[in-house]
Amino acid sequence: MAETPPVETDILIVGAGPTGLYGAYCAGFRGLRTAVVDALPECGGQITALYPEKEIRDIAAVPGARGREVVAALKAQADVFAPRYLLGRQAVGLAHSGAGRPQITLSDGTVVDAGAVVLTAGIGTFTPRTLPAGEEFLGRGLSYFVPDPGEHTDRDVVVVGGGDSAVDWALALHRIARSVTLVHRRATFRAHAASVREVQECGVQIVTDAQVVAMVGDDALRETHVRVDGEDEVRVLKTDAVVAALGFVSNLGPLLEWGIALERRAVVVDTRMRTTVDRIYAAGDVTGYPGKVRLMSVGFGEVATAVNNAAVVLDPDLPLFPGHSTDAT
Numbered sequence: 325m326a327e328t329p330p331v332e333t334d335i336l337i338v339g340a341g342p343t344g345l346y347g348a349y350c351a352g353f354r355g356l357r358t359a360v361v362d363a364l365p366e367c368g369g370q371i372t373a374l375y376p377e378k379e380i381r382d383i384a385a386v387p388g389a390r391g392r393e394v395v396a397a398l399k400a401q402a403d404v405f406a407p408r409y410l411l412g413r414q415a416v417g418l419a420h421s422g423a424g425r426p427q428i429t430l431s432d433g434t435v436v437d438a439g440a441v442v443l444t445a446g447i448g449t450f451t452p453r454t455l456p457a458g459e460e461f462l463g464r465g466l467s468y469f470v471p472d473p474g475e476h477t478d479r480d481v482v483v484v485g486g487g488d489s490a491v492d493w494a495l496a497l498h499r500i501a502r503s504v505t506l507v508h509r510r511a512t513f514r515a516h517a518a519s520v521r522e523v524q525e526c527g528v529q530i531v532t533d534a535q536v537v538a539m540v541g542d543d544a545l546r547e548t549h550v551r552v553d554g555e556d557e558v559r560v561l562k563t564d565a566v567v568a569a570l571g572f573v574s575n576l577g578p579l580l581e582w583g584i585a586l587e588r589r590a591v592v593v594d595t596r597m598r599t600t601v602d603r604i605y606a607a608g609d610v611t612g613y614p615g616k617v618r619l620m621s622v623g624f625g626e627v628a629t630a631v632n633n634a635a636v637v638l639d640p641d642l643p644l645f646p647g648h649s650t651d652a653t
Contacts, residue, residue, distance in 0.1 A: 332437045337361070339360075340368065343620070344369070359436055360409050377470065443610055446608060453571050455536050480503045483569060487513075490508070491506070509532075533554070544564070548560075590611055608623035632645070
């Protein structure tokens with residue numbers, strides 16, 4: 325069988341989440357051929373995989389939009405320049421050609437020969453933290469994210485966790501569920517203070533200093549047993565569904581073998597968003613530096629910086645500043 329020729333591109337973006345999609349737009353705006361690779365079978369990263377229906381409110385000029393709407397808009401923006409999507413395959417190997425071009429091997433054996441690579445891999449692959457009890461109900465009452473909130477209409481739902489995801493799901497589901505109970509093992513929440521106030525005021529039952537100790541049912545989940553500090557008896561909650569929003573364990577996977585300097589499992593970058601490996605840049609949640617703020621809006625600025633600095637490396641005659649989009653109309 326003839327060997328498949330490599331995919332040649334100017335910019336390879338590793339990660340098709342919001343930062344990667346905006347990076348594809350920025351590269352296309354500079355007239356660069358662009359390819360986007362992601363281990364997931366569709367664009368959107370964590371948003372698509374974990375919370376497509378959750379409302380996102382921290383993007384400038386977007387007072388509120390569901391996750392899937394944000395992803396669709398970013399992809400439509402990038403698609404104006406026809407990037408090549410290589411989805412459902414992971415970037416696993418890195419080499420450099422004799423000319424210094426990065427050559428990325430994908431999990432299906434495809435080799436991408438790129439002028440430069442921009443890592444927008446977010447937290448990498450993510451595995452949910454599990455509950456101490458009830459794992460046997462996974463898929464028949466227990467879930468770790470909510471791709472379709474409508475499935476919880478008129479159901480008794482228990483949400484477990486104290487971070488933003490748990491509070492956001494409690495807020496979203498209380499509008500359609502028969503009841504929502506939020507269970508957290510501490511007295512205070514890690515979620516945004518405004519969201520915590522909202523969930524306290526909206527009618528969600530909140531149980532703190534508590535842990536799920538058992539789930540009970542037959543072919544489906546029927547009860548959740550919760551032990552509350554200071555109470556002699558276990559509380560029994562009538563339950564149709566449990567959403568365990570306890571966070572995720574991240575893993576950068578093969579990127580750890582690329583020789584890129586890391587600090588606290590984040591990719592070290594300079595002010596041009598360059599990593600310590602030639603022609604490899606990074607942007608978004610995968611990066612770390614003093615003062616780093618992990619917001620989607622910060623990732624957008626970082627990937628614009630990365631792509632435009634990479635463009636100058638590919639063609640030193642190009643200006644760093646790409647011009648304004650209004651200049652092109």
